[in-house]
Ligand code: SF4
């Protein structure tokens with residue numbers, strides 16, 4: 001097993017941090033992350049009854065939806081989703097091959 005690494009345009013090594021978790025209890029379903037993701041990783045889906053029951057806040061229409069990691073293997077580790085997320089939902093980690 002070895003850590004997946006990349007190179008900058010200048011040739012320096014860097015370690016991509018790939019999406020590893022999206023906290024459904026923090027997500028408000030705003031869609032910001034979906035708009036900026038350059039790959040087919042994320043999908044907005046209906047919030048499950050279980051999550052609705054756990055929610056502390058009254059759910060309005062937007063909060064009926066939640067972002068999910070639908071295709072984690074397509075992530076390139078750009079970090080854009082976390083940069084635009086207003087609720088700090090994302091966790092990242094390096095990956096092994
Ligand atoms: S890190 Fe980049 S490629 Fe991966 S899910 Fe986020 S925006 Fe998409």
Ligand code: SF4
Nearest residue numbers: 027028030031033085
């Ligand atoms: S940007 Fe954050 S709060 Fe908005 S849909 Fe994505 S994960 Fe959820």
